[in-house]
Amino acid sequence: xxxxxxxxxxxxxxxxxxxxxxxxxxxxxxxxxxxxxxxxxxxxxxxxxxxxxxxxxxxxxxxxxxxxxxxxxxxxxxxxxxxxxxxxxxxxxxxxxxxxxxxxxxxxxxxxxxx
Amino acid sequence: xxxxxxxxxxxxxxxxxxxxxxxxxxxxxxxxxxxxxxxxxxxxxxxxxxxxxxxxxxxxxxxxxxxxxxxxxxxxxxxxxxxxxxxxxxxxxxxxxxxxxxxxxxx
Numbered sequence: 001x002x003x004x005x006x007x008x009x010x011x012x013x014x015x016x017x018x019x020x021x022x023x024x025x026x027x028x029x030x031x032x033x034x035x036x037x038x039x040x041x042x043x044x045x046x047x048x049x050x051x052x053x054x055x056x057x058x059x060x061x062x063x064x065x066x067x068x069x070x071x072x073x074x075x076x077x078x079x080x081x082x083x084x085x086x087x088x089x090x091x092x093x094x095x096x097x098x099x100x101x102x103x104x105x106x107x108x109x110x111x112x113x114x115x
Numbered sequence: 116x117x118x119x120x121x122x123x124x125x126x127x128x129x130x131x132x133x134x135x136x137x138x139x140x141x142x143x144x145x146x147x148x149x150x151x152x153x154x155x156x157x158x159x160x161x162x163x164x165x166x167x168x169x170x171x172x173x174x175x176x177x178x179x180x181x182x183x184x185x186x187x188x189x190x191x192x193x194x195x196x197x198x199x200x201x202x203x204x205x206x207x208x209x210x211x212x213x214x215x216x217x218x219x220x221x222x
Contacts, residue, residue: 035211044202044213044214044215044216045159045202045204045213045216046213047204047210047211047212047213050209050211059209059210061210062210095158095159100206100211101149101161101164101206102149102151102161102204102206102211103149103161103164103170104161105158105159105160105161106158107158108158
């Protein structure tokens with residue numbers, strides 16, 4: 001069974017930083033591209049970032065480019081999202097998802113950016 | 116960016132009804148589209164991939180069709196557990212983009 005377990009969410013002040021982690025199990029992590037998707041309170045879904053299976057290629061939404069960094073540690077079956085210069089509009093639930101097709105989702109990590 | 120226009124934004128229906136949700140892409144995306152169901156407080160769950168392939172374990176009352184720019188999700192014989200919000204997602208071109216969602220409510 002595919003499982004994705006996010007952690008690291010919380011409350012942070014504007015301009016602050018946070019690192020989300022996602023531990024994967026139930027599939028061969030190093031063979032899979034991985035994606036972060038976020039959902040703002042009461043609203044729809046927004047794709048945030050993707051990293052290729054070999055980690056050589058990364059892609060970002062314009063809204064986070066230059067502030068967020070996606071990375072992976074295949075030895076730990078773990079995906080990361082490093083978030084810097086956080087803004088109020090980054091407040092959302094962040095989901096770790098598997099592959100470019102966004103086939104499986106974690107339970108989500110809430111991030112709140114507020115003074 | 117490819118815009119995904121999803122309609123309707125909300126829909127009221129009864130148990131046993133058949134409903135159709137549409138997503139239109141602003142440019143051709145072949146069949147690089149998935150459909151997702153989300154219930155309150157839960158993560159989305161994929162129902163359909165490659166526009167028309169049912170995810171394993173998903174009831175056969177769900178079906179998808181389309182290619183290029185027009186896509187539909189059809190739910191036959193609505194069940195109580197189907198009342199939720201539905202989204203489409205194109206993964207043909209970066210940035211990936213979602214439709215705005217369709218909230219399916221009980222009439």
